[in-house]
Amino acid sequence: MFDLCVIGGGIYGCGVAQAAAANGLSVLLVEKEELASGTSSQSTKLIHGGLRYLEQGRLKLVYEALAEREILLRIAPGLVERVWVHIPVYASSRRSRAWVGAGLALYWLLSAGRSPMRGFAPERSPVPALRREGLRWVWAYTDASTDDARLVSAVAENARRFGCEIRTHCALERAEAHKGRWKIALGDGSCVEARVLVNAAGAWIPEVAWRIAPAPPSPPVRLVQGSHLWLERPMEAFVYLESLDGRVMFVRPWRGRTLVGTTETEFSG
Known part of the structure; x- marks a missing residue:
């Protein structure tokens, strides 16, 4: 009998398992593939406060994310590190130099001064690869990468140290509530019991929910597909760009190549 059974081995599932195990609960985590095999290994590799959310007025969200960023920088210095991000402002940009600067100043305030900013005239741009035609200014600020x-693996390993049992290549087949506990059939042929069941399957939450009886109440899940491009030519600096339609994207060096993204589109399937 486990206190908690977590379905899904991404950052959310591993984080829940770690926190529960650290607080003395007996925990089983099951993942149908490898740990971090889904969205948790396909990100832009950022730990950030969400600069773009400032335009939406979501100050509390940004404040909380920046606080969590600082915690990760403190407790996982080998996995999370500060990086300078550069924002070029062109004559054609929808966001002016003053507007971007004001946003970065607010970001700095919400981070309690831990996201310093700098400004550069075009002739002193720290990013040689930027197109110079129409370039008016280059802002720079710090976030984390x-x-x-590896971060998911580290969280999972920490959960193990606290006694969590982790089974990979082990899908949930069926879970049924019975007399205050869950009877859980797993893909490895075993059956276990748990007092609490957590569905942390990410984009597969609806699929997992179909295997749970009675069906748990849950809000509709909106699926968004984030796409990245890998370019063979390495970029020398981290750049935050504005696209022609006003959306923003990151262009960043990563392991000798360049990662571009992310674009977000609604997904069904």
């Missing part, structure tokens, strides 16, 4: 898959 991580190897997302």
